[in-house]
Amino acid sequence: MRAKIVAGNWKMNKNLSEAKALIKGLKKELKKVKLDKNTRVVIAPSSVNLRSAVNRTKKSVIEVAAQNVSHEKSGAFTGEVSVDMLNDIGVASSIVGHSERRTYYGETDALLAQKVDTVLGKGMEAIFCFGEQLEDRKSNNHFKVVESQIKNALFHLEATSFSNIVLAYEPVWAIGTGETASPEQAQEMHKFIRSLLKDEYGDKVADAMSILYGGSVKPANAEEIFSKPDVDGGLIGGASLKANDFIEIVKAI
Numbered sequence: 613m614r615a616k617i618v619a620g621n622w623k624m625n626k627n628l629s630e631a632k633a634l635i636k637g638l639k640k641e642l643k644k645v646k647l648d649k650n651t652r653v654v655i656a657p658s659s660v661n662l663r664s665a666v667n668r669t670k671k672s673v674i675e676v677a678a679q680n681v682s683h684e685k686s687g688a689f690t691g692e693v694s695v696d697m698l699n700d701i702g703v704a705s706s707i708v709g710h711s712e713r714r715t716y717y718g719e720t721d722a723l724l725a726q727k728v729d730t731v732l733g734k735g736m737e738a739i740f741c742f743g744e745q746l747e748d749r750k751s752n753n754h755f756k757v758v759e760s761q762i763k764n765a766l767f768h769l770e771a772t773s774f775s776n777i778v779l780a781y782e783p784v785w786a787i788g789t790g791e792t793a794s795p796e797q798a799q800e801m802h803k804f805i806r807s808l809l810k811d812e813y814g815d816k817v818a819d820a821m822s823i824l825y826g827g828s829v830k831p832a833n834a835e836e837i838f839s840k841p842d843v844d845g846g847l848i849g850g851a852s853l854k855a856n857d858f859i860e861i862v863k864a865i
């Protein structure tokens with residue numbers, strides 16, 4: 613059975629003391645929740661706060677992921693963080709290809725393919741994000757755009773590599789806008805994504821893949837979105853910054 617995952621992408625929010633307070637709140641609230649064995653709870657703080665987050669979540673179910681990682685292993689790449697550095701402090705997972713990285717930092721499918729290889733090469737997990745812009749959806753090109761994002765960055769991989777990949781469909785028009793894809797729109801896209809995997813790699817890979825939805829998920833809409841058969845959880849931005857909201861979303865899975 614594939615994992616259900618609720619992951620919080622904190623983006624460029626929370627300094628150290630705020631991060632500590634949020635983790636404290638999450639641990640407190642999580643104690644009251646009976647989590648299914650199959651459910652994972654992940655937080656992605658900024659890189660400077662990862663080490664503290666790992667230390668503070670050691671005795672809890674909370675897993676810590678990075679928001680970004682270099683495609684290079686080491687060397688003269690000013691400002692970058694390597695997979696070795698993450699692995700060394702106990703971070704086993706990284707978000708790759710978030711739309712904000714694609715838009716503001718020019719990350720291309722080709723670069724993201726390299727990032728995925730570097731992450732998997734270290735035995736780590738990649739939470740691979742993709743999603744169409746509003747104009748793609750308006751022009752009915754959303755399936756084509758998502759298909760090429762996935763194929764270009766992932767379809768050079770062997771089937772076995774997919775056990776270390778989580779997919780996150782985040783339509784750009786729904787990120788931070790308060791506008792969510794309807795549960796039907798999310799389901800339709802997730803089903804399409806699973807069919808791409810099925811066609812290329814077969815049922816086993818497709819059925820085992822956790823596909824998360826991201827874009828204005830809130831306590832009020834999480835349950836309905838998560839009720840769809842091909843939606844295996846969420847990648848949460850704004851609502852992951854408050855312990856109560858995030859845990860309400862965890863409860864909805």
Ligand code: 13P
Binds near residue numbers: 621826829848
């Ligand atoms: P919001 O939940 O704030 O829309 O952000 C979604 C997101 O980008 C998660 O990676």
